[in-house]
Amino acid sequence: MTTALFVQQVLNGLLDGVYYLLIALGLSLIFSLGGIVNLAHGGFFAIGAYLTITLAEYLGFGGAFVVAPVAVALLGVVIERFLFRPFYRADPLLSLLLTFGLALVAEQTLRWIYGAAPMSFAIPQGLRGQIWIGDFSYSYYRTILIGVAILCVAGLWVLLHKTAFGRVVRAGVQNPDMVGALGISLEPYMAGIAALGIGLAGLAGVLLAPIYAVHPAMGQEIITPAFVVVVIGGLGSFWGVVVAALLVGLVKGLMIAFGYTAFSTAAIYLMMMLVLLFRPRGLFGERIQRFE
Amino acid sequence: MKKLFRPTRRALIKGAGATAAVAGISGFPAISRAQADVIRIGHLTPRTGFLGVLGDYAVMAADQAADEINAAGGVLGRKIELLKEDSVNPQTASTKAERMIERDKVACIVGEISSASCLTIAQVAQRTKNLFVNTGGNSDALRGSNCNRYMFHVESQNSMYVKTVGRSLLAGNMVKGKKWYSLTADYAFGHDLLRVAKRFMEQNGGQFAADELVPTDLSDFSSILTKIRNSKPDLVVSNLAGNQITNFLKQYSEFGLEFPVAGFGFDTAVAWGAGKGNFFGTWPLVWHHLIDTAGSKKFVADFTARYKKPPENQAWGDYIALKILAQAMNDAKSIEAVQIIEHLEKEPKFDLLKTRPGYFRKYDHQLMHEMYAVEALKANELKNQWDIYRPSAPVPAPNEPLDVIAATAEENACKMT
Known part of the structure; x- marks a missing residue:
C-alpha cells in the first residue's frame, strides 16, 4: 500500500467516525445531563435528512443546510419539554421505553408521509468533484463535510468549557443536587442541551442526505454504532466521545483497507467488548456518582 | 399477609409500554373476521428493514390486483380477500405463515422478498400442504437443494x-x-x-x-x-x-x-x-415500466393513476402472481393446493404483460419468462x-x-x- 493510498484510507475511516461523532455527542450529552437514553436520536437524524430534501426544493441545499438543523433542534426543544421532562427522575426503564416508542413513531411517520422507497437526492452541482494532490485524491464534498464537523465540535467545546452555560451543564452532569442547592434550575439548561444534541443529529442528516440512501429506517442504522461510540468513549467525557468516534471509524475503515471487509462492522462491537472488559467506564469515562 | 400481586400505576405503565414495544416490533396482527364465502389469500412481505422499500410496492400492487380480480367477478364466483402482514425476518415470517394457514384458513400464501424468509415459509407450506407463491426471493437454492412441491416462483432465480x-x-x-x-x-x-x-x-x-x-x-x-x-x-x-x-x-x-x-x-x-x-x-x-405491450401499459397507467407513481419490478411480481393464481384457481375449478399444483405442473401458459406468455417449469416450479x-x-x-x-x-x-x-x-x- 502506497503512502497516498494509506492516507486516503485513514481519512475515509476518520470521516466515517465524524458521522458517528455528530450523533454520539448529542446522545452522550442528553444522557449525561438528563439520564435519558435517547433511542429516538436516529429518528432526528432521519428527519434532518428528509427535511433537507423537502426544503432544498424551495431554498436550495444551502438554505436547507441552515434551516433544517434549526427546525430539528426546535422539535427537540418541544420533545424535551413535553416528553423527556417528566422522566428525569423516573426509573430509567421508563424513559428507555418512551424513546424506543418515539423512534418507532418517527420512522413510521416518515414512511407514512414519504413512502418506504429511498428519496432521490444528489450532491449539488457546485460541490461535486475530486481534489487531487499528486496521487492523492479526495471527494470535494467530504472535505467540506470534515470542515463543518470540525467547526461543530470546536464550537461545542467552547460552549461547554468557556461559557457560563457550559459550567452549569458540566456541574449538572457531576452533581445535579448540588446545582439545585445553589438555586440553579437545570430545566432550561436541559432544554438547551436537547436543542443542541438533537440539532446536531439533524445536521448530520443534512450532511449525509446527498451521499447516503435517504429512507425511513436510516436512523435505526446509525443509532447502534453511535451507542457503541458513547460506550467506548465513556460518559461525561467530551473528548472520550470524540476519540471513540474517530477510533470506531478508523478501525472500520482500516479493516476494509486491509481486506477484512466482511468483518469491518463486527470489529467495532468486538472493540466495545474489549474496552468494557478492561475499562468498564469507557476510555475516558468519569466517575459519576448517580450512574455507579 | 403479603400480597402476591399488587398492581401499581408504575407497573401498569411498564406493562403498557412493553406491549406497545412488542406490537411495534412484530407489527399489529391482521384483524379479520370476514364472511366464509370469501377466498382468503395470505400476503407476506417485508415492510420494514432494508427490503421494506420493495415490500411497499409489493403491497400496493397486490391490492390493485385483488381489486381487479374482484371487479371481474372474483374467483369461482367468490371474492378474494387479502390478509397482509409484515414478514419482518425468517422466524417471524414462518410464525405468521403458520397463523395465516391454521387460524385464518388462507387458501395460499403469496409474496416475500428475502430468500431466507422464503425458505421458512416454504417449510410451513410443505408441512401443512399449502401453496406458497414466491414473488421476490431470488436464491437458486430455493429452486434447487431446497425446492419443494408446494412452492412456485414468479420471481426469477439468480x-x-x-x-x-x-x-x-x-x-x-x-x-x-x-x-x-x-x-x-x-x-x-x-x-x-x-x-x-x-x-x-x-x-x-x-x-x-x-x-x-x-x-x-x-x-x-x-x-x-x-x-x-x-x-x-x-x-x-x-x-x-x-x-x-x-x-x-x-x-x-x-x-x-x-x-x-x-x-x-x-x-x-x-x-x-x-x-x-x-x-x-x-x-x-424481471419487468420494467417501459415495456411496450398493451398489458404492461395498462398496468402502469392504472397503478400510476392509483398511487401517483409508476410501478417498479416488485410491483409486477406481486400483481402478476395474484392474477396467475386467480386464473389457475378458475381453470382448475378448485382452491385446493393439490389440484392447483397438478394444474400448474401441466405447464399452462399465462399472460405476463410481456411479448410472450410464460409458464411454470414442472421440473423446479420456476416461472419461465422474458x-x-x-x-x-x-x-x-x-x-x-x-x-x-x-x-x-x-x-x-x-x-x-x-x-x-x-x-x-x-x-x-x-x-x-
Whole structure:
C-alpha cells in the first residue's frame, strides 16, 4: 500500500467516525445531563435528512443546510419539554421505553408521509468533484463535510468549557443536587442541551442526505454504532466521545483497507467488548456518582 | 399477609409500554373476521428493514390486483380477500405463515422478498400442504437443494438474472480476459448470487480483481471505493441488495469513478432513490415500466393513476402472481393446493404483460419468462425522474426457448419433495 493510498484510507475511516461523532455527542450529552437514553436520536437524524430534501426544493441545499438543523433542534426543544421532562427522575426503564416508542413513531411517520422507497437526492452541482494532490485524491464534498464537523465540535467545546452555560451543564452532569442547592434550575439548561444534541443529529442528516440512501429506517442504522461510540468513549467525557468516534471509524475503515471487509462492522462491537472488559467506564469515562 | 400481586400505576405503565414495544416490533396482527364465502389469500412481505422499500410496492400492487380480480367477478364466483402482514425476518415470517394457514384458513400464501424468509415459509407450506407463491426471493437454492412441491416462483432465480446481464456483458466484451471487482451482500441471497455469477465469469474466461463480502449494515463505501480506484478493474460488479445499492451508486458517483458497472441483482426503486446523475451501468430486471405491450401499459397507467407513481419490478411480481393464481384457481375449478399444483405442473401458459406468455417449469416450479437487461441513461438524456434507463429487447430472443436463461438441472439440481 502506497503512502497516498494509506492516507486516503485513514481519512475515509476518520470521516466515517465524524458521522458517528455528530450523533454520539448529542446522545452522550442528553444522557449525561438528563439520564435519558435517547433511542429516538436516529429518528432526528432521519428527519434532518428528509427535511433537507423537502426544503432544498424551495431554498436550495444551502438554505436547507441552515434551516433544517434549526427546525430539528426546535422539535427537540418541544420533545424535551413535553416528553423527556417528566422522566428525569423516573426509573430509567421508563424513559428507555418512551424513546424506543418515539423512534418507532418517527420512522413510521416518515414512511407514512414519504413512502418506504429511498428519496432521490444528489450532491449539488457546485460541490461535486475530486481534489487531487499528486496521487492523492479526495471527494470535494467530504472535505467540506470534515470542515463543518470540525467547526461543530470546536464550537461545542467552547460552549461547554468557556461559557457560563457550559459550567452549569458540566456541574449538572457531576452533581445535579448540588446545582439545585445553589438555586440553579437545570430545566432550561436541559432544554438547551436537547436543542443542541438533537440539532446536531439533524445536521448530520443534512450532511449525509446527498451521499447516503435517504429512507425511513436510516436512523435505526446509525443509532447502534453511535451507542457503541458513547460506550467506548465513556460518559461525561467530551473528548472520550470524540476519540471513540474517530477510533470506531478508523478501525472500520482500516479493516476494509486491509481486506477484512466482511468483518469491518463486527470489529467495532468486538472493540466495545474489549474496552468494557478492561475499562468498564469507557476510555475516558468519569466517575459519576448517580450512574455507579 | 403479603400480597402476591399488587398492581401499581408504575407497573401498569411498564406493562403498557412493553406491549406497545412488542406490537411495534412484530407489527399489529391482521384483524379479520370476514364472511366464509370469501377466498382468503395470505400476503407476506417485508415492510420494514432494508427490503421494506420493495415490500411497499409489493403491497400496493397486490391490492390493485385483488381489486381487479374482484371487479371481474372474483374467483369461482367468490371474492378474494387479502390478509397482509409484515414478514419482518425468517422466524417471524414462518410464525405468521403458520397463523395465516391454521387460524385464518388462507387458501395460499403469496409474496416475500428475502430468500431466507422464503425458505421458512416454504417449510410451513410443505408441512401443512399449502401453496406458497414466491414473488421476490431470488436464491437458486430455493429452486434447487431446497425446492419443494408446494412452492412456485414468479420471481426469477439468480441464474436467470446472471445470464440475462451476462449476455449484455458478453456482447460488450466485458468478460473474457477481463478483471472484475465484485461486491457481494454478506447474507444468503448475496452468497447464492456470487456463486452463480462466479460460475458464469469463469466459464467465459473472466477473473476477479477482487471479490469482497460486504456486511449488510455497511453504509459508507468510501474505503471500498478507494480500493477500487487503486485496483483499476475492467468492470465493477454489484451483488448487493436493497438500500445498499443506493448507497453504493451515490458514493460511486461522488468519488467520480468511471469504471463500467454492472449488477446481477437489482430493483428499480433503489435507482430511483439515488438521485439525478447517480445511476449508471447495466442491470437485470424481471419487468420494467417501459415495456411496450398493451398489458404492461395498462398496468402502469392504472397503478400510476392509483398511487401517483409508476410501478417498479416488485410491483409486477406481486400483481402478476395474484392474477396467475386467480386464473389457475378458475381453470382448475378448485382452491385446493393439490389440484392447483397438478394444474400448474401441466405447464399452462399465462399472460405476463410481456411479448410472450410464460409458464411454470414442472421440473423446479420456476416461472419461465422474458427478462430485461437495462442500460442506465446519462444525466443529460433524462426526460423525467422515472424513465432512467433505455428499454431493452427481451431476453431470450424471440426465436429461442424461454428456458435458455434458466439454470440447468446440472447447475441446480431439484428433487421435489
